[in-house]
Amino acid sequence: MNAFKSGTVAIAGKPNAGKSTLMNALVGAELSIVTYKPQTTRRRVLGIRTAEDHQIVFLDTPGLIEPSYALQTAMMKTARESMEAAEAVVWMTDVSESGPDAFCVPALKGLNVPALAALNKIDKVAADALPPAVERLKGLGIFREVIPVSAAKGDGLDRLVQCLLGILPAGGPLYPEDSLSDEPERFFVSEIIRKQVLLRYREEIPYSCEVRIEAFEERPGRKDRIAAVVFTEHESQKGILIGRAGEALKAVGQASRREIEAFLGRPVYLELFVKVRPKWRRSPGSLREFGYT
Ligand SMILES: Nc1nc2c(ncn2[C@@H]2O[C@H](COP(=O)(O)OP(=O)(O)OP(=O)(O)O)[C@@H](O)[C@H]2O)c(=O)[nH]1
Numbered sequence: 001m002n003a004f005k006s007g008t009v010a011i012a013g014k015p016n017a018g019k020s021t022l023m024n025a026l027v028g029a030e031l032s033i034v035t036y037k038p039q040t041t042r043r044r045v046l047g048i049r050t051a052e053d054h055q056i057v058f059l060d061t062p063g064l065i066e067p068s069y070a071l072q073t074a075m076m077k078t079a080r081e082s083m084e085a086a087e088a089v090v091w092m093t094d095v096s097e098s099g100p101d102a103f104c105v106p107a108l109k110g111l112n113v114p115a116l117a118a119l120n121k122i123d124k125v126a127a128d129a130l131p132p133a134v135e136r137l138k139g140l141g142i143f144r145e146v147i148p149v150s151a152a153k154g155d156g157l158d159r160l161v162q163c164l165l166g167i168l169p170a171g172g173p174l175y176p177e178d179s180l181s182d183e184p185e186r187f188f189v190s191e192i193i194r195k196q197v198l199l200r201y202r203e204e205i206p207y208s209c210e211v212r213i214e215a216f217e218e219r220p221g222r223k224d225r226i227a228a229v230v231f232t233e234h235e236s237q238k239g240i241l242i243g244r245a246g247e248a249l250k251a252v253g254q255a256s257r258r259e260i261e262a263f264l265g266r267p268v269y270l271e272l273f274v275k276v277r278p279k280w281r282r283s284p285g286s287l288r289e290f291g292y293t
């Protein structure tokens, strides 16, 4: 039998490429929120995959963009630091998107970490679109392998893991084998609420929101009580979040509670509040307070 292998692998790439979907599939749990909107992931999310012969610690990262405000600058720093801290990088690109290649060269240049390319969403394109896309990525000369995958359907993931095991060193597990993440329950709860905000509101509203858990009380004999605040930047956005007679926020709360209960495996009582925090995405103090810097 081969030696047990372990190490850290960052998953990086442009927004919406399917990075979080990939990490969830590799770990076997819905750890990182997924939506159809770009810039869903704002922080590094750690997911642990433990198998008979390996433990891989995946770091899901925010999609790489040219930042235009301080929150995005912090997100890009998180992504870059995760890539630098890893033993390997999976660079994810969406096969159905034209011209992602020009972007990965600068992002990966100077990075002293072996990189594999995962060409994602192969379920969306005709089979004959694949070989040219693979060749284009290979031609860049920066990837050890180019692996077509469908993170959503699970195709190609075994090969991806085998390629990673070819890079990772021999070594014992880094975390207990039943751990899935190092994040506290509070983090996942806040992300589930943020996902509902992303799904239920349009345009700038979801991007102006931050969710913070204010209270998480275990109450013997009663449901846990969770109180969360959705921060937004303007009074007008607050009004939209709450909706006529509070209906919109109520819907966010109900959908979030169902998902939180499924995640935690126990019933909870969820209270949501909306507060205005002007320009928090550009404020060093707010970004520090929310844990982005
Ligand atoms: N058809 C198809 N859709 C996929 C696949 N993988 C991901 N998606 C979809 O692509 C969208 C974005 O997926 P995410 O996993 O959130 O992408 P991401 O790269 O983490 O995005 P950011 O966090 O914004 O950087 C979602 O609607 C996914 O369901 C795939 O293999 N096939």
Ligand SMILES: [Mg+2]
Residues within 6 Å of the ligand: 019, 020, 021, 032, 033, 034, 040, 041, 060, 061, 062, 063
């Ligand atoms: Mg993501």
